[in-house]
Amino acid sequence: MIEAFxxxxxxxxxxxxxxxxxAATLVGSFLVLRGNSMLTDAISHSIVFGIIxxxxxxxxxxxxxQVVGAVLTGLLTVWLTELVAGTRRVAYxxxxxxxFPVLFAAGVLLINLxxxxxxxxxxxxxxxxxxxxxxxxxxxxxxRVPEAVLTVGAMVLVNLAFITLFFKELKLSVFDPGxxxxxxxxxxxxxxxxxxxxxxxxxxxxxxxxxxLFIAFAIVPAAAGYLLTDRxxxxxxxxxxxxxxxxxxxxxxxxxxxxxxSAMMAACTGIFLLAAFLLGPRYGLLGRVLRSRLxxxxxxxxxxxxxxx
Amino acid sequence: xLLSDFTVQNVxxxxxxxxxxxxxxxxFAVLRGQSLLGDTLxxxxxxxxCLGFIIAGSRHLPSLLLGAxxxxxxxxLLMFLLDHYSRLKTDAILGSVLSVFFxxxxxxxTWIQGQAGTAHGGLESFLFGQAAAILRGDLLLIGSITVAxxxxxxxxxxxxxxxxxxxxxxxxxxxxxxxxxxxxTMLVAVAVVVxxxxxxxxxxxAMIIAPAVGARQWVNRLExxxxxxAVLGAVAGVSGALVSSAQRGLSTGPVVVLVACGIAFFSxxxxxxxxxxxxxxxxxxxxxxxxxxxxxxxxxxxxQEHSDSDYATExxxxxxxxxxxxxxALRRLESDGLIKHVVHxxxxxxxxMLTGAGRExxxxxxxxxxxx
Numbered sequence: 131m132i133e134a135f136x137x138x139x140x141x142x143x144x145x146x147x148x149x150x151x152x153a154a155t156l157v158g159s160f161l162v163l164r165g166n167s168m169l170t171d172a173i174s175h176s177i178v179f180g181i182i183x184x185x186x187x188x189x190x191x192x193x194x195x196q197v198v199g200a201v202l203t204g205l206l207t208v209w210l211t212e213l214v215a216g217t218r219r220v221a222y223x224x225x226x227x228x229x230f231p232v233l234f235a236a237g238v239l240l241i242n243l244x245x246x247x248x249x250x251x252x253x254x255x256x257x258x259x260x261x262x263x264x265x266x267x268x269x270x271x272x273x274r275v276p277e278a279v280l281t282v283g284a285m286v287l288v289n290l291a292f293i294t295l296f297f298k299e300l301k302l303s304v305f306d307p308g309x310x311x312x313x314x315x316x317x318x319x320x321x322x323x324x325x326x327x328x329x330x331x332x333x334x335x336x337x338x339x340x341x342x343l344f345i346a347f348a349i350v351p352a353a354a355g356y357l358l359t360d361r362x363x364x365x366x367x368x369x370x371x372x373x374x375x376x377x378x379x380x381x382x383x384x385x386x387x388x389x390x391x392s393a394m395m396a397a398c399t400g401i402f403l404l405a406a407f408l409l410g411p412r413y414g415l416l417g418r419v420l421r422s423r424l425x426x427x428x429x430x431x432x433x434x435x436x437x438x439x
Numbered sequence: 440x441l442l443s444d445f446t447v448q449n450v451x452x453x454x455x456x457x458x459x460x461x462x463x464x465x466x467f468a469v470l471r472g473q474s475l476l477g478d479t480l481x482x483x484x485x486x487x488x489c490l491g492f493i494i495a496g497s498r499h500l501p502s503l504l505l506g507a508x509x510x511x512x513x514x515x516l517l518m519f520l521l522d523h524y525s526r527l528k529t530d531a532i533l534g535s536v537l538s539v540f541f542x543x544x545x546x547x548x549t550w551i552q553g554q555a556g557t558a559h560g561g562l563e564s565f566l567f568g569q570a571a572a573i574l575r576g577d578l579l580l581i582g583s584i585t586v587a588x589x590x591x592x593x594x595x596x597x598x599x600x601x602x603x604x605x606x607x608x609x610x611x612x613x614x615x616x617x618x619x620x621x622x623x624t625m626l627v628a629v630a631v632v633v634x635x636x637x638x639x640x641x642x643x644x645a646m647i648i649a650p651a652v653g654a655r656q657w658v659n660r661l662e663x664x665x666x667x668x669a670v671l672g673a674v675a676g677v678s679g680a681l682v683s684s685a686q687r688g689l690s691t692g693p694v695v696v697l698v699a700c701g702i703a704f705f706s707x708x709x710x711x712x713x714x715x716x717x718x719x720x721x722x723x724x725x726x727x728x729x730x731x732x733x734x735x736x737x738x739x740x741x742x743q744e745h746s747d748s749d750y751a752t753e754x755x756x757x758x759x760x761x762x763x764x765x766x767x768a769l770r771r772l773e774s775d776g777l778i779k780h781v782v783h784x785x786x787x788x789x790x791x792m793l794t795g796a797g798r799e800x801x802x803x804x805x806x807x808x809x810x811x
Binding site (some may be wrong): 152167168171175200214217221227228230231232235236239242243286293342343349353356375384387389390391395396399403407413415 | 475524535544551567644647649655686696
């Protein structure tokens with residue numbers, strides 16, 4: 131029965147998508163709250179540079195060496211961005227927009243020069259190919275398991291362990307960085323670990339979803355969760371649920387219309403964001419408009435946002 | 440010669456146009472603190488390009504660019520709505536719109552590829568840019584877009600300027616601020632449209648930012664900044680295009696972007712007055728000046744306390760007063776003729792006394808301090 135589970139390639143594709151979404155949302159939620167979402171954009175682009183450099187140096191196109199390389203590249207990106215912004219000649223967002231294209235451009239040129247015929251080709255880098263994850267399997271305990279399920283699954287566990295262990299510290303550093311410093315929680319270190327895990331998750335998800343679509347999985351479900359609730363735990367939970375739903379919905383629609391599976395999954399996260407924006411219980415646009423109508427006609431207090439009985 | 444090659448001419452001309460457009464139009468985005476707008480709008484252009492292709496049924500450039508512009512408009516509108524009516528922060532809005540629009544673009548792209556019978560003729564080239572695919576006719580089109588956008592900027596420069604630097608003041612002048620801001624955002628979308636073919640969606644972000652950031656370091660007036668950004672953008676474009684065609688196998692887009700960012704980083708470091716290196720040097724100079732002035736006044740006070748105009752101060756004492764390492768500053772003062780070395784008692788080490796000029800200099804310093 132377990133064998134049938136792992137041999138069901140449809141299930142494996144959906145599972146990979148869901149795992150990517152969960153792993154990305156676990157770290158992405160904190161980035162969205164901290165106002166650092168665009169760092170995922172920077173990191174996921176610039177690890178193209180890390181991937182090709184690690185490949186040139188070691189010959190590994192995936193696996194643990196690549197994950198380490200990605201973490202280092204991600205941290206390099208953040209460090210360089212802070213260095214450029216630290217000169218105070220440019221704003222932080224401009225620094226992001228100067229640093230990651232340089233690394234990405236360098237990565238593309240290295241691919242141009244040295245890696246024309248290897249599996250790292252440019253389209254895969256941007257788009258990924260989740261439809262093929264079940265082709266690349268490893269044998270674990272006698273079962274053939276897709277490699278992507280293993281690596282992304284491992285990232286889910288690592289990220290989950292990190293945010294469970296440091297939930298209190300992370301929460302404080304997001305909502306009150308000043309107090310976090312005062313209490314000695316080292317939010318700087320925590321932030322670098324968070325971004326390092328983001329890089330690791332990005333490279334683990336690379337083969338499946340590529341650089342740009344990873345951004346969708348990291349930011350959009352978390353942003354949608356943020357529009358649905360005021361509690362951090364629930365926000366993460368909703369984000370993960372949206373990721374799973376997007377994975378299932380995206381796969382179904384993609385097969386129906388014969389289009390890119392990973393892109394359809396990412397597009398589905400957008401639908402959930404739009405739904406949360408319009409229909410969210412407390413912050414939804416529709417609800418707010420209705421409430422202000424109702425309360426102004428009932429003479430209630432429009433700021434209370436409560437429906438008249 | 441490189442420039443006599445027809446393709447190279449096309450690419451260089453296209454790159455120059457791109458540099459000028461993104462330099463000038465990007466400057467407004469950078470000054471408004473919306474540097475990453477270009478990143479979002481360039482990714483968001485992809486579904487528009489695909490829709491343009493689907494509607495036109497071929498790789499008809501005007502339709503593709505019109506589609507890209509329409510997608511840019513839709514993305515701008517959506518960002519405006521999310522910004523005003525949701526509690527998401529700007530970065531989350533930019534990232535969400537970027538990635539979801541791009542995802543829809545990829546969905547459409549793969550749908551087009553799946554349709555039998557259509558010549559999907561290299562829409563992927565818009566992802567990374569494919570400079571060699573630029574035709575003479577394309578140049579005419581993006582050239583006229585460039586001219587139109589630049590004409591718009593020069594006609595309404597005053598309005599744009601006031602809105603960039605002081606939107607509230609612009610509103611009191613009766614300017615339609617929201618409209619002008621929307622126009623500025625759309626101008627970034629125009630720059631993106633011009634550049635997509637050449638550098639692709641990912642690297643467009645840097646082309647919006649780099650020339651403007653570079654230019655900002657050298658000049659302080661908006662007009663000068665716009666001109667310089669255009670020049671720097673064009674220089675980056677042309678030299679990048681030439682380098683990439685001289686060396687086989689190098690894509691044009693990445694080379695152009697590396698040159699543009701190189702110029703920006705060079706400017707941040709070395710621009711006179713504002714550059715980081717200049718600031719370091721100034722700080723070093725002024726700390727050196729401060730140190731010599733401290734030495735002079737200390738020696739003057741000591742000689743006044745001892746009522747001895749020829750009072751010889753022991754170097755060890757100066758070290759104790761001011762921290763170690765007064766030797767180099769003392770040597771400098773000596774070579775300027777402000778102090779001289781005297782041997783007071785051989786076993787007690789170096790001693791220094793003020794010369795007449797040194798005494799005057801020290802008194803001048805104290806007078807200046809007194810005035811402040």
